[in-house]
Amino acid sequence: MSLNSEVLTVNQCCLWLCVSSETDDRMRAFAEKVFASETKDEDTREEISLFGVADDCPILNQELALTVTQLNILHFLFRSKKHIIQAQEAFATLLEEKPTYLEVPHFQRVAITGDYAAGVTMDDFELACKGLFRALTIREKYMRLAFQKYPNITSEYLRKVEGEKWKPEDQVLPVFTSPPAQGEDPFNTKTLPPNLGYVARMRDGVISVYKDAAAADKNEALPYPGPDYATFIDDMNFLIALIAQGPTKTYTHRRLKFLTSKFNVHEMLNEMEEMKELKNNPHRDFYNCRKVDTHIHAAACMNQKHLLRFIKKSYRVDADRVVYNAKGKEMTMKELFESLKLHPYDLTVDSLDVHAGRQTFQRFDKFNAKYNPVGASELRDLYLKTENHISGEYFATIIKEVASDLEDARYQYAEPRLSIYGCNPNEWTKLSSWFNKHRVFSPNLKWMIQIPRIYDIFRGRNFVPHFGKMLENIFLPVYQATIDPHSNPELSIFLKHVTGFDSVDDESKHSGHMFSTKSPKPEQWDIAKNPSYTYYIYYMYANIARLNQLRKERGMNTFQFRPHCGEAGAVTHLLACFMTADNISHGLNLKKSPVLQYLYFLAQVPIAMSPLSNNSLFLEYNKNPLLEFHQKGLMVSLSTDDPMQFHYTKEPLMEEYAIAAQVFKLSTCDMCEIARNSVLQSVSLLCGELSLSL
Template sequence: MSSNLPSGTVTGAKNKPLSPFKKRGSLQYAASTVEPRGARHLLTSQHSLPGIPVALKQSIDLRTSMDGKYKEIAEELFSRSLAESEMRSAPYEFPEDSPIEQLEEKRHRLERQISQDVKFEPDILLRAKQEFMKTDSATDLEYMKEQSQAPDLQEREQVPEREYQRVTISGEEKCGVPFTDLLDAAKCVVKALFIRQKYMSLSLQSFCRTTTRYLQELSERPLDLDLYEEDIPETTVTADATVHPPVSETHPYENQDPASMPPDMGYGCKMVDGVMHVYTTRNIMEKSTELDLPYPDLQEYIADMNVMMALIINGPVKSFCYRRLQYLSSKFQMHILLNEMKELAAQKKVPHRDFYNIRKVDTHIHASSCMNQKHLLRFIKRAMKKYPKEIVHVERGKGQTLMEVFESMNLTAFDLSVDTLDMHADRNTFHRFDKFNAKYNPIGESILREIFIKTDNYIKGKYFGHIIKEVMADLEESKYQNVELRLSIYGRSRDEWDKLATWAVKHQVYSNNVRWLVQVPRLFDVYHTKKQLCNFQEMLENIFMPLFEVTVNPGSHPELHLFLQHVVGFDSVDDESKPEQHIFNLDSPLPVNWTEEDNPPYSYYLYYMYANMTVLNHLRRVCGKM
């Protein structure tokens, strides 16, 4: 798997062309205490590789008024949420104009006005905007005009940085908030950032470089974050810059020859207390043969979670963050008012680039909803015309053709329309997880969802693969649009990964403009009630065991080995408005003992998914796949 796909199961050759998909960590997890008085606080793990940056030492005092009370605050917050859970209700209808839509409309209106008013023709721009820009606009435009006519490319590369108007705020700070509250809130935010950095570092995920630079000023030694990030040199854009990256001539799913796959490492894998352990041999899985792969300590993770929950409900922290975000938003709006025209002029000076031909990535799009309604409607009508006699479904042991399925619903191709599909997620689905899920069913019929937008059905996801490839073809034609599509792994059976990979390889569902992200719905209680799972550890094994097996021996799952090269990470999804009946603490049962009817809490899911993902990333690094 490619090296720019960190969060989960992705690695690859380092000499591949740079991808527009940035490294990311999809699992959102809580994090850790920072000892007072600058003490060294280790992120302990059961095993540690030499050189792994699992510790951070601060040179500043981050003690706050909440120190020593995190556990009590977290328990109080949980008990309060249980008491209020029965009073929670979500409105069924929303106003016609939601705040998000108003902001989007305002932004689009501003962009349309700019596109109509501004065309980079120096003489016209000079006459039309001279009064607006006032300060040295004529000089700037004349300079740009001379530079554009200069024959020497080397001189063009040495254009000095453009001077923008700046806004400074001076005088004694009088914000109406006690200084002690501001200081306490700032320390809490810094503490949370150190926690986040610690967990990102342990799982070999990238961390924001700007935040790293500021955190380094607060620590006694440099943070070891760049060790796991791609070394991407910052190059200037020139007139002869490559517009289209090179594309491989061979299809990545064609090479399934076992001889060409990496060799079997001979390691053994076994899940112990919900976390996968890797051993140097498959025959003797003992402590003496265990590989030294780190993962977060459960006790410290729970302490970190208590810290984060306490910070969430801290009044000064909430006020500080709100005021800071408002200030930054206003500062940016002021920058736009002062320097909008200069920025537009500078953008138009960049060769081969404008808004339409810069590379864009759409995220958080499920593959089942990546097409628009009109596209899906055209595909369904085309399938009814081309494959009316194809058996697509089995009802009570009897096969049904596509025509018979629609006849059972008293529908014909003529009756279908965008309105009858009813798959548009409008504003009434906001905060309504039940209504949102219903939008995945064409015409409100789950049987059509199974036939057209499922990978595991009677026709092995044939129609779904075809329509996804049509969406990919549209993306490739536009050249600059990329998407991160989501596919679901439920953890009900061990062969889910193989079925998904076989679907992708068989139908050659691949595009250089697309990467996959695997989401895991938190539905253990549903599967346990249906007797599909005995305990929570069985679900974890179904999710992670195939990934460890294919990492150790790619030949054991050849299709999965090829498919994982284009997977970028994991996510955990469900209706987050549902109340939780349990709090995750040291008294919580281990996954092998979680046999209750209730669903484990969100933090329980995330710890065991994060811990296994961390071990997997380190294993893939040891095996040279990352």
Template sequence: MVPAGGCSAGIGDANTYRGGCQHTMPIGGGGHAPLLAVPLPLGGGAAPPVGGVGACTHPERAAQGESSFLLLLLPPRHILLPPHPLPRPCFRPRSAGDFGPAPAAAHQSSTRGGSGRQRPAPPRQETPPRGPRHRPQRHHRHHEPQRPRSHHGLGHPGQVSLQEAGQPPDPQPRRATGWARVPAPAVSAFPPGAFPLPEALPGGSAHIHGWQMQGDRGGGSAPGAQRVPEWGGSLLLRPPSLPPSLPLPLLSSPPLPFPLSFPSLFPSLPPSLPPSLQELFCRSLAESEMRTAPYEFPEESPIEQLEERRQRLERQISQDVKLFKEQSEDLVDHIPKEREALLEREFQRVTISGEEKCGVPFTDLLDAAKSVVKALFLREKYMGLSLQSFCKTTARYLQELSEKPLETRGYEEVPETPVAADAPVHPPFAEQHPYEMWDPKTMPADLGFGLKMVDGVVHVYTKQDLTDKSTELDLPYPDLQEFIADMNFLMALIINGPIKSFCYRRLQYLSSKFQMHVLLNEMKELAAQKKVPHRDFYNIRKVDTHIHASSCMNQKHLLRFIKRAMKKHLDEIVHVEKGKEQTLKEVFETMNLTAYDLSVDTLDVHADRNTFHRFDKFNAKYNPIGESILREIFIKTDNRVSGKYFAHIIKEVMSDLEESKYQNAELRLSIYGRSRDEWDKLARWAVNHRVHSNNVRWLVQVPRLFDVYRTKKQLANFQEMLENIFLPLYEATVHPAQHPELHLFLEHVDGFDSVDDESKPEHHIFNLDSPLPGNWVEEDNPPYSYYLYYMYANMTVLNHLRRKRGFHTFVLRPHCGEAGPIHHLVSGFMVSENISHGLLLRKAPVLQYLYYLAQIGIAMSPLSNNSLFLSYHRNPLPEYLSRGLMVSLSTDDPLQFHFTKEPLMEEYSIATQVWKLSSCDMCELARNSVLMSGFSHKVKSYWLGPHYLKEGPEGNDIRRTNVPDIRVSYRFETLCQELTLITQAVQSEELETIQEEDALTITSTLSTH
């Protein structure tokens, strides 16, 4: 039933409806006051009209077998009700034989005359609880603890409802015999603000806190009364301030459109209202402003009442939250994933504003920015020349300063099978071993090219006639003079005072900013990690980016392997001494040792305090029991048994990695350059013994030992050493069928490393006066930069040749910055994709800032450094990590520095305990190790996500890396801010130069005229 002029907005189901309608109803004097009716949750029946009376069934009461009840919606109390909130008591009709005797606390009035009418007694005067200030809420959350609510949310501060107390509507009119007040415990059966509609209001009237309610079921109707068919009578309602002669209809205005949110409850009243209503409105509004917070209670409330209300409030909040979640389940599927990702990346950011936010004068900023930008351009040039990778973000900012197109090494150039976003994290590997069933006929065709090394760099000719220079292939490599000039520029840059101050300030700022980020967002990062199912630090991919194959096992593993070999292969010939063959038994008999005598202490391969700053003693630890013959037998690839024992122990280490599933390694094998057949022997060792694992990639290290070989007359000059190292690689690229094992082996080699004791003094400085490799016949060792330049130059030509053939290319990842002079790091910055150690960066702020801007990978080994060059607490790894350098953890030599079966986990464990790294820090280090590793693009797509090459959080997949997007966003935004700082300074200087040139041109033109 909808009264005339009423709102027809109903309720279609039993769910809570968070809507409302606003109407105006006339009040004496011709003014209008808004009337807000909020629909109530219903369990069945027709919806009650807004501002009217209707028959409905409450879900809870219907479950008890009760029939329908009546509801009446009244205007908001802020507008029309008295200044005091409505009381909690609930009135029930008391008629003879219906409800039994009246409660003791009931107030019963006497009958007047013989009319049979009975007037309800006024309620007791008690202090009502102070109601909360009503504020419209957008969410399903109610802040009204003073008025307990049912779990369906009935009883809004802006609504009053009347409902029948348990009795079905009587179709026949009936007279009531009296009224009684229900005690407080019975009130909880009704929603707050709900009052029963009396079965009959005989000619008299009932009063509810000043409101007069008059009704009749006898068939008559008072002037202005509202007819209610469900009730079987009419109802008339009057406010306390209006005279009885002025009727107040329930609704008399047309319905308004249904609003999307609750309307304002503090409207302005027309000036034509009677003074009594204006005063009433002002008092109600003033009281609502003075009310306390929703969770506070009046002081006059008893403790028991406070406790009861608190419990009801807690139950209501829990039920409301549950209901809200149930209603929101259908909306979850409609939320875009992009929106979810954006929400995950919301975090607290720290920004610095101001014109001179870098803390140095603008002239110093300009000079530093120009020098830093030039240094970054130099690295970009050498990385692009050698087909090595360069940071995409840095390249994008540099491209804005130059007219050249962006040229970086892209994995997209190599055809790869795309990986879907929902692909499994474990890449599919071929079931067949790559070294099995290979056919020389399937090898790539020979090109017939000629090869010749000229001035230390290999040149490739299209014909075997090496005298005809017209047939030389145009394969680029760096010019020696240009390289030395660029190196001298960087050497001068790192000792420039103002630039050092600028870079030091920026690095300190980066450290402080990260500490602020951790303070503000650490809990958010942890919460983001907890949301990821199944993924944690133990089952994310991590790569040991710096580990030597000859010491990849721990000392207990080596001891057990030697004992096992002594039991099974005692009579096997393993060594030749002065032309005499020796079995394994005879070798140990010469040492007066048996398998029982061997122990970890006997092996004496573990580093101790005596190896600190003593690299010579550390190298001696590679010899078990101090005997080089055991090293040759068990951890060498070229020996009497063709490296069989070494292959077996390496395969056992690989088996351990495969068992762990999530740990990987890049093992380093040695090529010394003493003979031309070293590569073929190494490849034959790997292929014949099937030393391969999907968890392992190879790097080839070249020890800088030319002075030793030259002293022993094993080499004539340095160029001969370079030929022994690189010419076999060129031959395997040009003629794969002639070197089939080497061709297969190179498919699993990532790049090259340069190793030796960096602390050894260098007697030469690499400059234009340095002799060429063919003329270097001295017994002194060439300097570090000399080694790196010629390794880089030959690798560059080789990469271009292999790219033409469709083979994968190599990278240069030397040991750099562990000890020795700073200029080692300068050479590494120019020609290396990644480096190992990098400890000396802590003493060179300019280089450290450049390594950060270029995002050069640094594989650090704190336990190794602790035994050799730098104590653990002084290691700069946590400082590098906080500033945003691309660092990863590695083991270096588990044989000398570790104790457990999982040395990489041991490294992470100690670093986490000593430096108090968080789970996010550990996962970030693991992600960095995968990014800087040499595993294929396809494998990384499975481990990190198919979009890992994208910049910033778009390239992160927390389901695979367990690194929150918050951390990746912070790193990306901070790097962009630093690059913006230096590039904008350069752009502003260029703009000023252009403006000055334009001004000079205009001035000269005017002077001419």
């Protein structure tokens, strides 16, 4: 029994005693008279009795004993009354001393009772549950293989169905680099582990690790497990059949409607109690709740006014500095702007033209053009690239200014994406050199690597001979830095601050290729046609999973797979990411598949949603499923995507929350829960940087 129920019981007892005090006084007086009459002059009474009472039938003695017992009970109650009042006063003092925010509110809850409450026939119910069970075990298998998160509650119930017992040590989690201690250099290379002497080579699109070159020639790979190609295809085909299965669609649709109704009932019953709890919680409100921008691109992490201000400032300071190389001709900043027939003094946010609007709706090509300030690719190369004539100095400065704003805000964090294209293996070296040279580190930032799905462009320009070479350029340098960190110390340090991989591009582009056992291997994909989304996803996941096995063994941080998914295109994109991704960005198309939506709920797959971004590209704001997903219990968080294109203020993440709160009428509890989801979704919590005290 809880402390509150104990206090309630004591209060009820004391109330009864106080109300019945007058009755007790009368009963006591009557009992004293009875007791006196029964005990006085017993000898005399025996003498005047008209008849005697035998010892074997002591009726008088029994009545007398009963009366004495009742009287003792009354005396005990009166003595107890004093102690109960004292206890009540002690409890009241205790409750006064206890902070009110530590009390757990007694919410009214909804429970559905009965052995059968599915709303479908027993045959359909059994068929749907078997399919959902297998789907959840499929995701669990691939999450464990790549050291990605899987909810404990779901695992526990899966073990119960299998007749096993779940143990906490069975949980598999990613490994992340601990934040540097105060005064510690985050770029220190002295703690790098030694060289293993292994050899890494690509076979069939996946990097394999060998003990030495001789073992590599014999194809005797070390036992770092990865996904089996044929099994993956079988699992994918099962899920494709499941999401099209009639009984499962009916069952999941009804369950999702039930979840929405349950949320609405909870809100009606407990909204006032939630508000009371919020008001009683000291030093915690929405503004000082930790919140993470779980989906943001580094090249657009600043707002348009910030970029304009920086361009004007750099021109005032560095007008005569050589900053650009145009086909072998070096140009100062002044000469560069003169060649563009521009002067920074005359620029405005409108002439900068980096903000998305009506003209970008359903036009991803026009959206990509917005990355060029004033429509000039030269300014993009100068200000928004890591590789240029000044070694990405301006881009690093802008990012550090954004990080400084986050540190000043104190409760906001971000996970910006930097690009690796796969054109050549030196991209990693150049990017890590930029990171170390300009010391682009902040405790409020965690870095991710995004891989654009633009193989067709690279192949059309003969940058790569086949798709396998692109994969090799992306992953082989990371494997080599893991095996021998001292061979490329700057890359090894940079990888300590990288937490995952992202896959980006326009999902609405249809490749026409169906991923299957008949699909060519990446080394055989030499046509100037882009592979399918699922093809990209599988080979990225396969390389990340095996890489994580190696890095986990070495005590290094592992990587999460967090692709863009479900913004447009086929619903099978969401299916592939359900199997492979730790979490996804966007997820709009989940509303088209009740089965997948219910699976994402059961597996608590995190979804970073960006309603303002979607509003300018694919879906009007009022049609965004953010509120619907939140009410059903999916783990959704809010993110900015590209503040340069979609936001106006210095705090784009707060702008995202503010607009969502107004449009969807979110309560403070709703916003705090979404903020909490962003912390759970991000890697910073596991690194020990964030607190969940909301």
